[in-house]
Amino acid sequence: MTLNIPLSAESSAVFEAACDIAQRAGQVLDSTHLLLAMYTIPCHAQAVLLEKSVQMELLLARLKDAPNENESTIDLIMSYAALHASNISAPQVSSLHLLMAITKTTSSKAVNLLTRAGISTFDLRNRAMAHSTDPRLKRAASERLAAHQQTISQQIPRKPYRRLAPRPQPIIQTKHQPDDETPIVFEALEEDLGPPPKELTEHQQKQTDQQPTKSLEQCETGESDFDLDPNLFPTLTELGRNLTAEAQQGLIDPMIGRDLELDTVVDILCKRRSNNPLLLGDPGVGKTALVEGLAARIANGEARGLDNRIILSISVGDLVAGTEMRGSFAARMRSLKDEVLQTNGRVILFLDEIHTLIGTGQGDGGMDAANDLKGALARGELPCIGATTFSEYKRYILTDPALKRRFEPVTLPEPSLEEAELILTGVAPRYAAHHGISYTDDAIKTVVRLTDRVIPGRSLPAKAIDTLDLAGSRVRREGRAEVTSDDIVAVLASTTRLPASFLSLSPTDHLRQLKDNLAATIFGKSDSIDAILRVLARNWARFGTRQPLGSFLFNGPTGSGKTTFAQALAEFFFGTEKALLEIDLADYTESHSLSDLIGSPPGYEGHEDGGLLGSTIIRQPFLVIVWRNISMGHPSVQALVSQILADGSITDRLGRNIDFRNTLQIVTITQTSEDASRPLGFGAVAQNQDSEGPIEPTDPAFTKIKKMVNPDLISSLDLFLNFKRPSTEVLKAIIQKITDKLANDFASEHGVSLYLDPQLIDLCASEIAPTTGEAVEQWVAGSISRPATDLVLAKSLQSCAIYLKSDGRSVVAEPYFPKAT
Structure with missing residues (x-):
C-alpha cells in the first residue's frame, strides 16, 4: 500500500534549509543537516528541541566526530515520518513527524550525535508526539519561538526562505513498511524548488481543500481555516461560538481520556439520519469538554469521517435574545436551519442544556424550538450535539417520545480517581502558565482525593480543577512559585470550614x-x-x-x-x-x-x-x-x-x-x-x-x-x-471536670469565684446512684450550680467568693472571703 502524504509548509521549509546547509558545506544531505535545519526555521520541532534543552552549540561541538551514515538513511527517515503521520491520521507531514522519524532511526548520524550529547532520543520522541496531538502545546511553542527566532537566525548564515503555503504541497510516496527495499520517491528533494506555479494539480487541490495547511505564522495571528463567512452565514456567526476555530488556534484545553465516549459520538455524527448524540451526565463530569475535545480532533485532522467539520456552540439564551416582536423567533429559527443546510452538513451545532429548548418561543405564535427542529433533526439536515443532566433528561426529554427518538444518548459517568488524576495532570500546565506558578505531583493527587471526599455535591473532574485553579490564584497572591499539597488543604479548609488536620491525606x-x-x-x-x-x-x-x-x-x-x-x-x-x-x-x-x-x-x-x-x-x-x-x-x-x-x-x-x-x-x-x-x-x-x-x-x-x-x-x-455506667473513681473525675467548667463560667459571667469543699466531690460521687441513670451534668446543675446561683441573685457579692459545702443533707452555698496572701 502506497502512502501519498504531502509535506506541510514548515516541513518543506525545513527540508529546503537542510539542502541548503548541505550544499554550502559541500556534503551529501544526511540526517544531521535535517536536524540542524530545524534550528534555522521557526517550526514546532524547534520548540521541542528548545524545550528539552537541546542546544545547537552542543550538537555542533560534536559534529566532527560523528560517523557517516548510509545514503539511504534520509529516505528511511522520510518513510518513518510518513508512517507517523499516517498512524495518527494527519493529513500532512509536519516538522514534528520529521523529528520523531529522526529519533526513531537509530542508525542515523543525528541519533549518534544526540546520544553523545547526553540527550535521550526516547524522551525527545515522546515530547514531539505530545506536541503533535495537543494544540495548546503547539500554541505555547509558537510563543516561545518568537523569543528565540532572532538569536537562532544569527547562528547559521542562510538566505531568507520563501513561505511555501501557496505552493503545491510536496508528496511523500512510500510503502507502508519503512524496511521495504522498494525505492522511495520524494518529490521535494531539489535544492531549490523554484518559483511557485500558478495552478495546483487536481490531487494537490483536493488535499488543500480537505485539510488546509495552517502555518506557524497563521497560528500566531489567530487566523483559522474553519471560520465562517459572516456575509453568507450571518445567524451562525452572530449566535455561535466556533469551537473548531478556537481549537485550531490553541484556545481550548486538551481533553484527556473519554476515548470510548468520543468515538461513540463520532460514529453517531457520521450516521445518515438522526445523527444527533445526546450527552448525559452529572454537572461537572466533562460534557462540554468532550465536545471541545472533538473540535480539537477535527482541527488536527484526527476525526475520520468528520473532516473539515465546524462545531458551533449556541446557547438557548442567545437564540431568544432580541426576539421580542411576534414572529421574530420563528424567523430566527428558520434562518438558523437554512444556513446549516447551506453548509451541506459541514456545521455541527452544540446545544448545552438542550432541555431548555422545550417551551422556548412557544408564545411567539408558532411551535416551540424543540418541535420546530424535530423534522430537521430526524432527516439529518441539522447535525446537533446535545448535553443535559440525567434529571433534566428524565423530566423533559423522556416525556416527549418524538424528541427522544431524534437523539442517541451517550452516558458520561464520573471518572475514577485515577482517571481524574490523569485529566488534571494534562490540564495543570495550562493553569500553571496562567498563574505563573507550578503544581507538584502531590498537589494534583491531593486535590483529586480530597475534593472527591469533602465536596460531595459536585462531580470530578470539575470540582478538582476549580480547587486547583483557586489554589494557584492564592499562591500567586502570596508571592510564591509552587502549589503543594498543603496549599490544597488550606484552600479546602477555608471553603468547607473544616479543620486543616481533617483534610490531610495521612490521618x-x-x-x-x-x-x-x-x-x-x-x-x-x-x-x-x-x-x-x-x-x-x-x-x-x-x-x-x-x-x-x-x-x-x-x-x-x-x-x-x-x-x-x-x-x-x-x-x-x-x-x-x-x-x-x-x-x-x-x-x-x-x-x-x-x-x-x-x-x-x-x-x-x-x-x-x-x-x-x-x-x-x-x-x-x-x-x-x-x-x-x-x-x-x-x-x-x-x-x-x-x-x-x-x-x-x-x-x-x-x-x-x-x-x-x-x-x-x-x-x-x-x-x-x-x-x-x-x-x-x-x-x-x-x-x-x-x-x-x-x-x-x-x-x-x-x-x-x-x-x-x-x-x-x-x-x-x-x-x-x-458502655457501662461509670465507677466511683470515674464519677469523681467527671464531677471535677464539670465543676471546674462551672467555676470558670461563674467567674466570667458574675465575676465571682467558686470554692468547693474538698470532701464535696467525694460526697457527690457517693450520692449519685449508679442505677438511676441520671446524667452527671444534670445532678451537678441541680445540686451545685443552683445554690450558687441563688446566692448571687439574693445578695450583692462584692470582693468575696462563694464557698460550697455539704450540711449532710444537701449542698450549701455561703459567702467566702479569701485571706489575702
Missing part, C-alpha cells in the same frame, strides 16, 4: 490529636477510644468510596456516656459541637414516619419541603448522626438506616441524592435497668457480665443485639461497643 496527626482530646473529655473508656480510632484510620484510606467514614453501635444503659461520646466526636473530629444530629427512632415507629426523614410522596402535603435528612445534609454534610433506640424504629426506617450505612447515600422523595460519605454514623441501643443488673447466662456474675469496650461476636451481648437489630444493619457496622 496520623489528626487521629493523634483526636485521641488526646477524647481522652481529656471522656473518662474510663480508653478501650473504646482506641477501637474507634483504629476504625477511622482504616477507613480514612478508602478514597473513592461512598460509605460513611465510620459506622458504630453503642450498647449500654442510660447515663453510660453514649451521647457524651458522640458529642465529643462531633466537636473534635469535625471541629464544632454543632456537627451533631440526633434522631430518636422511638418517634418513628409507624410506617408513615419515614416521610419525616426523606420527604412526603408527590401529591402529599409537604412534598416540596423534603425531609429532615435532605435539608440537614445539604446544609451541613459533615456530621455525626446518632440513631437512638434503633430497635424501636419501624422496619422501613431500619432498612433506610441500613442503606445509609452500606451505600452511603439515599434518594429522597424530591429525587435528590443525599450523600453521607462525610458522616460518622452511630446506632445506639439503650438497656433498661433490669437488663443492666441482671446476669446473662447460667452462673454469670452481674458486675462482670459485659466488659467495657469492643463487643466480639462470641460475647453474650452480641447475641442479644442480633435479636434486636436488622441483620442487614449489623453487617454494615464497623464496630460494636459496650
